[in-house]
Amino acid sequence: MFDYIIIGAGIIGSMVARELSKYECKVLVVEKENDVANVQTLANSAIIHAAYNPEPGSLKAILNIKGNYMYDQLEKELDIPILRCGAYVVAYNEIEENELDRLADIAAQNGVPEFSVLSYSEAFKKEPNLSSNVTKVLSLPTTKVTYPWEVAFAAMENAIKNGVNLKLNYQVTGIKKTNDYFEVEINNQDIINSKYLINAAGVSSDDIAKLIEKQPKFLIKGRKGEYFVIDRRYGDFVNHVIYPLPTEAGKGVLVTPQVHGEVLLGPNSIWVDDKNHPTTTFEGLKYVKDHSKTLINNIPYDRIIRSFAGVRASSNHEDFYIKESEEVKGLYHLGGIESPGLSAAPAIAEYLVNEIMQVNNKYELNKSYNPIRKKPIPYYDLDENKQKELYAANNLYGRIICKCERITEKEIIDAIHGTLGSSTIKGIKKRTRAGAGLCQGGYCEEKVMKIIARELNVSPLEVAYDKKESKLFTSETKVVKK
Amino acid sequence: MIDIVVIGAGAGGLAAAITAKEKNKKVLLIERESTLGGILNQCIHNGFGLEVFKEEYTGPEYAHRYIEKLISLKIDYLLDTTVTKLEKLSEKFIITMTSEEEGIKKIEAKSVILTSGCYERTRGHISMPGDRPKGVFNAGSAQRYLNINGYMVGKKVFILGSGDIGLIMARRMTLEGAEVLGVAEIMSYSNGLNRNIVQCLIDFDIPLFLSHTVTNVIADENNNLKEIIIQEVDNNFNPMINTEKHFFVDTLLLSIGLIPDITLLDELSVKVDPKTKSVEVNQAYETSVRGLFVSGNSLQVHDLVDNVTKESERAGLCAVEYLNKENNEAEEIRILAGSNIGYVTPQRLDFSWNSSLIISFRTNKKMEKAICKVIQDDKVVYKKRLMFLVPAEMETISFDYQILNRTSDIKVVLEELS
Numbered sequence: 066m067f068d069y070i071i072i073g074a075g076i077i078g079s080m081v082a083r084e085l086s087k088y089e090c091k092v093l094v095v096e097k098e099n100d101v102a103n104v105q106t107l108a109n110s111a112i113i114h115a116a117y118n119p120e121p122g123s124l125k126a127i128l129n130i131k132g133n134y135m136y137d138q139l140e141k142e143l144d145i146p147i148l149r150c151g152a153y154v155v156a157y158n159e160i161e162e163n164e165l166d167r168l169a170d171i172a173a174q175n176g177v178p179e180f181s182v183l184s185y186s187e188a189f190k191k192e193p194n195l196s197s198n199v200t201k202v203l204s205l206p207t208t209k210v211t212y213p214w215e216v217a218f219a220a221m222e223n224a225i226k227n228g229v230n231l232k233l234n235y236q237v238t239g240i241k242k243t244n245d246y247f248e249v250e251i252n253n254q255d256i257i258n259s260k261y262l263i264n265a266a267g268v269s270s271d272d273i274a275k276l277i278e279k280q281p282k283f284l285i286k287g288r289k290g291e292y293f294v295i296d297r298r299y300g301d302f303v304n305h306v307i308y309p310l311p312t313e314a315g316k317g318v319l320v321t322p323q324v325h326g327e328v329l330l331g332p333n334s335i336w337v338d339d340k341n342h343p344t345t346t347f348e349g350l351k352y353v354k355d356h357s358k359t360l361i362n363n364i365p366y367d368r369i370i371r372s373f374a375g376v377r378a379s380s381n382h383e384d385f386y387i388k389e390s391e392e393v394k395g396l397y398h399l400g401g402i403e404s405p406g407l408s409a410a411p412a413i414a415e416y417l418v419n420e421i422m423q424v425n426n427k428y429e430l431n432k433s434y435n436p437i438r439k440k441p442i443p444y445y446d447l448d449e450n451k452q453k454e455l456y457a458a459n460n461l462y463g464r465i466i467c468k469c470e471r472i473t474e475k476e477i478i479d480a481i482h483g484t485l486g487s488s489t490i491k492g493i494k495k496r497t498r499a500g501a502g503l504c505q506g507g508y509c510e511e512k513v514m515k516i517i518a519r520e521l522n523v524s525p526l527e528v529a530y531d532k533k534e535s536k537l538f539t540s541e542t543k544v545v546k547k
Numbered sequence: 548m549i550d551i552v553v554i555g556a557g558a559g560g561l562a563a564a565i566t567a568k569e570k571n572k573k574v575l576l577i578e579r580e581s582t583l584g585g586i587l588n589q590c591i592h593n594g595f596g597l598e599v600f601k602e603e604y605t606g607p608e609y610a611h612r613y614i615e616k617l618i619s620l621k622i623d624y625l626l627d628t629t630v631t632k633l634e635k636l637s638e639k640f641i642i643t644m645t646s647e648e649e650g651i652k653k654i655e656a657k658s659v660i661l662t663s664g665c666y667e668r669t670r671g672h673i674s675m676p677g678d679r680p681k682g683v684f685n686a687g688s689a690q691r692y693l694n695i696n697g698y699m700v701g702k703k704v705f706i707l708g709s710g711d712i713g714l715i716m717a718r719r720m721t722l723e724g725a726e727v728l729g730v731a732e733i734m735s736y737s738n739g740l741n742r743n744i745v746q747c748l749i750d751f752d753i754p755l756f757l758s759h760t761v762t763n764v765i766a767d768e769n770n771n772l773k774e775i776i777i778q779e780v781d782n783n784f785n786p787m788i789n790t791e792k793h794f795f796v797d798t799l800l801l802s803i804g805l806i807p808d809i810t811l812l813d814e815l816s817v818k819v820d821p822k823t824k825s826v827e828v829n830q831a832y833e834t835s836v837r838g839l840f841v842s843g844n845s846l847q848v849h850d851l852v853d854n855v856t857k858e859s860e861r862a863g864l865c866a867v868e869y870l871n872k873e874n875n876e877a878e879e880i881r882i883l884a885g886s887n888i889g890y891v892t893p894q895r896l897d898f899s900w901n902s903s904l905i906i907s908f909r910t911n912k913k914m915e916k917a918i919c920k921v922i923q924d925d926k927v928v929y930k931k932r933l934m935f936l937v938p939a940e941m942e943t944i945s946f947d948y949q950i951l952n953r954t955s956d957i958k959v960v961l962e963e964l965s
Binding site for chain 2 (some may be wrong): 293294298342343344345346347349350369370371372373445449452453456457460461462463464465468469471474503504505506507508510511515525526529530531532533534535536537538539540541542543544
């Protein structure tokens with residue numbers, strides 16, 4: 066019997082897992098995907114917003130502000146990358162300037178620190194490619210950018226070190242509540258019992274609710290966003306996150322510097338019927354191109370190396386839906402966690418665990434809790450002496466596998482065997498950035514495939530690109546049977 | 548100190564190293580793979596060597612001719628060694644490299660020839676819409692999996708782009724038992740060599756859809772490719788409605804262009820030509836950084852390996868000349884791409900060199916007959932009649948540049964003849 070089962074190992078599930086690991090309770094995280102951070106957490110803008118637009122007093126506002134602060138502490142504890150680039154929200158005319166002033170008001174009410182309103186010429190000094198059509202700017206120095214799936218990995222790894230269990234490829238297919246515990250059915254077969262249940266299933270969170278509630282109080286409506294990625298070697302045309310004014314549809318098409326130097330363009334915002342199918346379209350990508358160009362000049366569109374899409378878990382509520390189920394006691398929903406979900410994630414976890422679930426009244430503190438997690442070694446970011454020392458200990462640091470991002474064989478092997486080890490091409494890319502660069506794996510995919518096969522002692526025919534069934538190869542070439 | 552370090556031991560690097568060594572220079576050839584020969588090793592089809600050897604070889608055989616020579620000349624080479632950094636300090640280069648055997652190591656050289664080849668454009672570079680499943684491969688990557696590793700990436704195949712690798716793979720996958728349903732090309736003409744269109748598509752009844760591109764990629768629930776949609780495009784390459792064709796395939800191979808790989812030059816501020824997406828060079832293949840030479844596919848993407856060899860042999864000789872050359876104030880003019888010309892290399896002519904001038908260029912439109920003119924100060928200084936020009940085939944011209952004045956730029960133009 067578990068005390069808590071968390072459904073979903075995205076950024077929210079991972080943060081909640083870590084928060085719960087501070088207590089003496091038995092926690093299991095179940096994830097339908099074959100990896101942590103594989104859906105919404107994998108495809109978003111990566112921004113820790115300043116809280117300049119959520120309705121004052123809303124959970125979105127309160128938890129965004131708090132989450133933004135908490136990332137400073139998390140950076141130290143979890144060794145995660147943070148880019149403190151700040152943001153500019155831009156206005157183009159008098160009507161928009163009024164709206165910008167209204168946003169500044171909201172920022173003030175929400176307690177956003179250090180914000181200011183700048184003239185175009187003031188902003189231009191710090192952002193030389195800013196479109197000359199911009200007339201006024203809301204400057205938000207506390208806006209940061211992180212690496213979302215690395216944050217989820219870090220939180221989950223730390224939670225595991227502190228006693229949490231994680232099961233991947235565990236899809237919840239049924240939920241029953243007897244008098245005092247839940248029976249959670251996994252993959253239409255096994256049953257796992259738990260006293261409490263936490264629904265952190267992101268875009269699928271309403272599907273989870275429907276498994277046990279007659280009339281779920283929230284409904285997820287998928288809102289797709291498409292993006293371009295610009296090669297990090299050409300990413301220096303912009304210094305801040307550049308936002309247009311927000312609309313009903315969200316924060317708009319942004320230009321966002323990333324922690325490793327790339328720049329993201331996007332997202333658009335399209336309601337989709339199929340929330341499980343984040344596909345890019347010709348029209349969607351064109352929209353992103355046309356709108357990003359109005360913010361910043363000299364965007365190197367010829368240096369785009371990738372496009373992708375993600376689906377936001379928007380709901381029929383304006384605000385985050387973080388509540389105990391009205392129908393089923395002991396079931397807690399984290400519904401409608403769209404933007405600023407990443408920004409608020411650590412605060413959401415704390416709010417759920419301490420205020421909604423009041424875990425501190427139910428369980429003792431975990432005395433051996435250790436908040437510290439060290440990130441995997443990025444060999445080529447180290448100084449020469451450190452590199453020599455590491456090479457002396459393991460000469461596989463000497464062999465480069467991904468030449469674009471300069472990832473060594475040792476780093477690949479560590480990613481395969483780590484606490485959250487992965488043995489898929491995509492999993493290795495998420496962990497090491499092998500294949501994330503200019504040639505998009507054209508050079509290193511074959512090498513990564515061979516290392517996976519060797520480390521797991523399997524045939525290359527067994528190596529998967531992503532899901533278990535997505536094997537890279539269909540067969541050997543014509544061979545002479547021995 | 549080493550005289551000349553050559554980076555990359557494909558066709559270009561082998562040729563450059565051999566030529567330099569034949570002039571008794573101290574040469575080191577560095578290769579990141581565990582074998583010499585580069586991409587030639589995975590090109591097991593024939594058609595190589597007709598120009599250089601007047602004989603037809605497969606890729607590995609062609610490479611072998613040069614590898615034998617390299618070994619007989621006792622040229623130093625390193626395998627499984629990746630160069631990670633290239634710097635220049637006053638008159639010498641510092642090359643940082645790494646290998647499993649030796650870790651990170653620095654060496655010094657008087658001159659460097661970069662023959663690092665090219666990389667394949669990916670679906671990301673062309674912003675191909677759709678899902679992101681397993682089953683979308685670069686044609687060259689799939690070729691490596693097939694011919695080097697011995698694995699098939701799929702059984703039902705569609706190919707985007709009629710570049711030569713795509714065409715070769717259409718035939719290769721067919722021979723290996725896969726069904727190739729078609730090749731789509733966004734341009735109104737093919738980008739491959741004519742002989743490959745005939746021998747790889749027509750001979751196997753594989754349809755070629757000109758002015759078409761892939762507009763959707765659809766994954767199944769396991770994130771495997773299950774379907775692609777192609778559409779005809781208008782003159783601005785926008786897909787036209789009601790032209791959708793569906794193909795149910797497990798593999799989409801991309802042969803949508805090659806880009807010279809000059810990422811190693813990031814640390815040096817080398818002048819780049821946006822047209823070739825590589826560096827600018829003078830007729831000695833020297834970049835704007837003195838003593839740094841670039842040739843082969845890292846300078847411009849060639850159609851024939853024979854031309855990579857010949858160009859890199861010249862680059863090797865020029866690097867040798869550099870070692871003995873006085874650093875005069877150079878008289879230099881620019882070589883410009885004029886009407887109907889996609890790009891030219893070299894982009895500069897430097898009168899302090901003894902090396903001859905060979906200008907490579909591509910037409911940007913198909914022409915039956917044309918006259919190529921080199922113009923300086925509104926005067927035609929050189930002309931040559933050319934037949935059957937297509938963007939897929941590189942042309943070269945050569946003339947004695949001592950006839951030129953040393954102050955005005957020259958322009959290469961193509962005039963179509965009816």
